[in-house]
Amino acid sequence: MSCERVFRPDLKDKPVVVLSNNDGCVVARSNEAKRLGIKAGTPYFQLEQQFPDHKIAVFSSNYELYGELTARVVEIIRQESPTCFRYSIDECFVYFPTWKDSSLSKFPIINCNRSSLPLGGVGGGFHSWGENLHKKIKQYVGMPVSIGIAPTKTLAKTASYFAKRYPGYRHCCLIDSEEKRRKALKLFPIEEVWGIGRRLSVKMKTLGIQTAYDFAQHNGDWVRATFRNIVIYRTWQELNGIDCVPNEEMAKKKSICTSRSFAGMITDLPTLQTYVSNYAARCAEKLRRQGTVCTIVSVFLHTNFFREDLPQYWNSLEKRLAVGTSSTIDIVKAANEVLRSLYVPGYHYKKAGVIVMGIGPDSPLQPDLFDFNADQFQKMKQLDAVIDRINKLNGSETIVLGSQQYTRKEGAGKAEVFANVIKHDFRSKNPTTRWSDIIPLK
DNA sequence: TCTGGGGTCCTAGGACCC
DNA sequence: TCTGGGGTCCTAGGACCC
Numbered sequence: 001m002s003c004e005r006v007f008r009p010d011l012k013d014k015p016v017v018v019l020s021n022n023d024g025c026v027v028a029r030s031n032e033a034k035r036l037g038i039k040a041g042t043p044y045f046q047l048e049q050q051f052p053d054h055k056i057a058v059f060s061s062n063y064e065l066y067g068e069l070t071a072r073v074v075e076i077i078r079q080e081s082p083t084c085f086r087y088s089i090d091e092c093f094v095y096f097p098t099w100k101d102s103s104l105s106k107f108p109i110i111n112c113n114r115s116s117l118p119l120g121g122v123g124g125g126f127h128s129w130g131e132n133l134h135k136k137i138k139q140y141v142g143m144p145v146s147i148g149i150a151p152t153k154t155l156a157k158t159a160s161y162f163a164k165r166y167p168g169y170r171h172c173c174l175i176d177s178e179e180k181r182r183k184a185l186k187l188f189p190i191e192e193v194w195g196i197g198r199r200l201s202v203k204m205k206t207l208g209i210q211t212a213y214d215f216a217q218h219n220g221d222w223v224r225a226t227f228r229n230i231v232i233y234r235t236w237q238e239l240n241g242i243d244c245v246p247n248e249e250m251a252k253k254k255s256i257c258t259s260r261s262f263a264g265m266i267t268d269l270p271t272l273q274t275y276v277s278n279y280a281a282r283c284a285e286k287l288r289r290q291g292t293v294c295t296i297v298s299v300f301l302h303t304n305f306f307r308e309d310l311p312q313y314w315n316s317l318e319k320r321l322a323v324g325t326s327s328t329i330d331i332v333k334a335a336n337e338v339l340r341s342l343y344v345p346g347y348h349y350k351k352a353g354v355i356v357m358g359i360g361p362d363s364p365l366q367p368d369l370f371d372f373n374a375d376q377f378q379k380m381k382q383l384d385a386v387i388d389r390i391n392k393l394n395g396s397e398t399i400v401l402g403s404q405q406y407t408r409k410e411g412a413g414k415a416e417v418f419a420n421v422i423k424h425d426f427r428s429k430n431p432t433t434r435w436s437d438i439i440p441l442k
Numbered sequence: 443t444c445t446g447g448g449g450t451c452c453t454a455g456g457a458c459c460c
Numbered sequence: 461t462c463t464g465g466g467g468t469c470c471t472a473g474g475a476c477c478c
Contacts, residue, residue: 020446027446043445088478197476231452257448306445
């Protein structure tokens with residue numbers, strides 16, 4: 001949402017929403033859109049019915065743009081911070097070993113969230129640090145960030161919630177005393193707490209817990225006995241100022257999934273194979289990018305759950321490989337094998353996906369005792385490396401396997417196949433990554 | 443007509459072992 | 461009537477996150 005506004009300053013203070021893949025449903029909303037009552041997850045077609053003559057700016061997801069702009073933001077945070085752990089596409093945690101003046105804990109944890117003064121006064125050095133960071137990012141990238149500073153990650157997330165919503169904080173909120181901690185938690189609805197989701201907050205409310213403060217005030221033994229869940233207990237500790245969520249750089253993924261819903265529905269195996277081949281190829285790329293191989297290739301397939309008038313089918317199967325691989329050819333082949341056993345004719349399929357598991361480092365590789373051709377293996381590795389380079393330089397999918405070509409299938413008919421490729425009718429341009437999209441100055 | 447995608451961790455229960 | 465105890469590993473499902 002903020003990314004879309006960078007190149008559309010005219011949308012400042014206007015309702016803006018971003019849609020999921022296939023322009024399916026709303027996944028991000030500006031504050032103005034929230035105020036109109038647009039709920040997260042609203043299907044786009046309902047949005048159109050709800051606001052027929054709307055003045056809402058609608059965008060399809062543009063991951064290329066978001067990835068590029070958020071990388072610039074993170075780069076600046078790294079310049080300004082002693083340590084910075086990237087937590088998600090739009091969030092970082094910064095760890096300050098020099099925090100001394102807090103009665104809560106030795107170290108402040110800072111949550112920078114891209115995206116009136118109930119807590120009272122403003123702290124010293126850390127607040128101006130945060131304000132300057134916000135200013136710099138605004139100037140260099142054009143994106144607003146919210147900054148929360150506190151002794152634990154859960155409290156820092158709480159602080160960034162206030163920083164985002166109350167302009168008085170000037171984008172940076174600090175929880176650095178027992179008094180502010182209590183005040184913040186009293187104003188913080190339980191369902192907003194990091195780690196307390198939809199189900200748990202319902203349960204909490206039946207137990208009379210409305211705010212984060214109500215929860216934090218309970219006895220630790222009571223929390224453990226009531227929920228019998230270590231994660232919830234950790235959240236309780238964090239709210240009470242005990243830092244127990246480890247500082248970790250994002251580890252290598254233990255499973256990698258590529259899945260998509262189809263714009264329409266698919267009934268025939270050859271078309272499904274084209275899609276599954278593409279998902280498998282994407283998984284192989286992701287494996288190589290993190291320097292890993294997999295030993296399990298799993299494929300799932302299902303019909304449209306919303307179409308109660310049609311027969312339903314859901315299934316998934318996997319293939320285990322003797323030798324770990326990240327080769328596109330290997331993984332596409334395995335995925336298609338699985339798909340053939342999975343496919344049942346007669347259903348209208350809506351979604352398929354490939355998941356690779358059993359992930360380990362790509363070297364040293366454990367070869368198959370009986371069937372391993374080192375020469376062939378080296379060739380495949382080089383081929384993949386070359387394909388990755390070309391696709392990086394010239395845009396993804398410059399080189400693909402024959403089985404990945406959406407137009408190739410005989411009998412399917414070009415129009416029919418193209419009708420199924422992902423829909424994104426409201427995609428913005430990519431002025432930071434594509435020469436053809438560069439903005440002309442008059 | 444149209445309803446996202448990609449992850450993690452924890453727990454309970456079953457299979458199996460000695 | 462009587463039917464061990466203790467452990468590991470795997471899987472499915474549920475909860476959470478962005």
